[in-house]
Amino acid sequence: MLIDEDRLHIAIQKNGRLSDISRDLLKGAGLRLQNGRNALTARVENFAADIMFVRDDDIPTFVADGVCEFGIVGGNVLEEFRLSSRGPAVEIVAELGTARCSLKLAAPDATSWDGPQSLAGQRIATSYPRIVERWLAERRVDASVVKMNGAVELAPRLKIAPFICDLVSTGATLEANGLRAVADVFDSEAVLIRTTRSVAAVRQELGEALLSRIQGVLETKDAKYILLNASSESLPAITRILPGAEAPTIIPLHGRPGHFAVHAVARESVFWETLEQLKGAGASAILVLPIEKMML
Ligand SMILES: Nc1ncnc2c1ncn2[C@@H]1O[C@H](COP(=O)(O)OP(=O)(O)OP(=O)(O)O)[C@@H](O)[C@H]1O
Ligand SMILES: O=P(O)(O)OC[C@H]1O[C@H](OP(=O)(O)OP(=O)(O)O)[C@H](O)[C@@H]1O
Numbered sequence: 001m002l003i004d005e006d007r008l009h010i011a012i013q014k015n016g017r018l019s020d021i022s023r024d025l026l027k028g029a030g031l032r033l034q035n036g037r038n039a040l041t042a043r044v045e046n047f048a049a050d051i052m053f054v055r056d057d058d059i060p061t062f063v064a065d066g067v068c069e070f071g072i073v074g075g076n077v078l079e080e081f082r083l084s085s086r087g088p089a090v091e092i093v094a095e096l097g098t099a100r101c102s103l104k105l106a107a108p109d110a111t112s113w114d115g116p117q118s119l120a121g122q123r124i125a126t127s128y129p130r131i132v133e134r135w136l137a138e139r140r141v142d143a144s145v146v147k148m149n150g151a152v153e154l155a156p157r158l159k160i161a162p163f164i165c166d167l168v169s170t171g172a173t174l175e176a177n178g179l180r181a182v183a184d185v186f187d188s189e190a191v192l193i194r195t196t197r198s199v200a201a202v203r204q205e206l207g208e209a210l211l212s213r214i215q216g217v218l219e220t221k222d223a224k225y226i227l228l229n230a231s232s233e234s235l236p237a238i239t240r241i242l243p244g245a246e247a248p249t250i251i252p253l254h255g256r257p258g259h260f261a262v263h264a265v266a267r268e269s270v271f272w273e274t275l276e277q278l279k280g281a282g283a284s285a286i287l288v289l290p291i292e293k294m295m296l
C-alpha cells in the first residue's frame with residue numbers, strides 16, 4: 001500500500017498491551033479495519049484513513065516526522081522520546097485513561113533505602129534512560145544508567161545493576177523477582193498523539209473529524225443517562241447527588257402537581273450507592289441507561 005495523500009495515517013502498536021486498546025478505540029469511533037492481525041497496514045473501509053501496525057517505540061517518531069498524523073502510545077514511551085534530541089513535533093490530544101502504570105525504581109528486598117541519595121555511585125538498569133537521568137539530575141544524584149530493552153527485572157540477579165527502573169502496575173513482576181519498589185519516577189497512561197507539523201487541508205479536516213469522534217467515545221465511556229421522578233422539595237438534594245451531571249432537564253409530571261421527571265447525563269460511573277442515596281433523597285422510578293454515542 002502506498003502512502004495516500006488524501007488519507008489519514010494512524011500508528012498503533014502491532015502486538016502488545018496497547019494493541020487491543022487501540023483497535024477498540026478506533027472501532028468505537030466507527031472505523032472498520034479491513035486487514036487481519038498479521039498485516040503491517042490496514043485500510044479503513046468506511047473512513048479515509050490507513051492504520052500502521054508498528055512497535056510502540058517507533059510511534060512517536062512516525063508522528064513527529066509526519067509519516068502518521070496520529071498515534072496511540074504509552075505516556076512513558078512518549079516522554080522518553082520527548083527527552084531525545086529529535087524535538088517535540090508531537091502533541092497529546094487525548095488521555096485515554098487506560099494502560100495505567102508507573103515507572104518505579106526498585107531493588108532487591110534486602111537493599112537498604114534512605115531516599116534518592118542511596119543511589120549515589122550506583123548503577124540503574126532501565127529501558128527509559130532519559131526519564132531516569134532527568135529524575136536523577138532533578139535530585140542532584142550522581143548514578144549511572146544502563147539501558148536494557150527488556151527483562152529489566154533480571155538485572156540485579158545477573159549483577160548488571162543493583163537497582164532497576166521499570167514499569168509496574170500490579171507489582172506482581174517485582175514480587176516474583178524478589179524486588180521492591182522504592183520510588184515513583186513517572187506515572188503513565190495511554191495517550192492519543194498528533195503531529196504538530198502542518199498537514200494538507202483534506203487531512204487536517206479528516207483529523208478534526210476523527211478527534212471529535214474519539215472525544216465522543218471517551219466522553220461516553222463512563223457516561224450514563226439517568227431518569228428519575230422527584231417532588232419539588234427533593235429536587236435540590238437530588239441534583240447535588242447526581243454524579244458529574246450538568247444542568248439536568250426537569251419536566252413536570254402530568255396529573256401530579258409538584259412532581260417532576262429529572263433527566264441527566266452523568267459523566268462519572270453511577271454506582272449502586274449513588275442510586276441508594278438518590279432514593280434516600282426522595283427519588284423514585286430511577287432508570288440508568290447506557291449512552292451509545294455523544295457529540296458535543
Ligand atoms: N503492567 C502494565 N500495566 C499497564 N500498562 C502497561 C504495563 N506494562 C506496560 N504498559 C503500557 O503499555 C505499553 C506497551 O507495553 P508492551 O509491554 O506491550 O510494550 P513493548 O514490549 O515495548 O512492545 P513493542 O513490541 O511494541 O515494542 C507500555 O509502554 C506502557 O505504557
Ligand atoms: O506490575 P505488573 O502488573 O507485574 O506489570 C509489570 C510488568 O508489565 C510490563 O511487562 P509486560 O507484561 O508488558 O511484558 P514485556 O516485558 O514483554 O513488555 C512491565 O515491563 C513489567 O515487567
Ligand SMILES: [Mg+2]
Binds near residue numbers: 055056057
Ligand atoms: Mg517497545
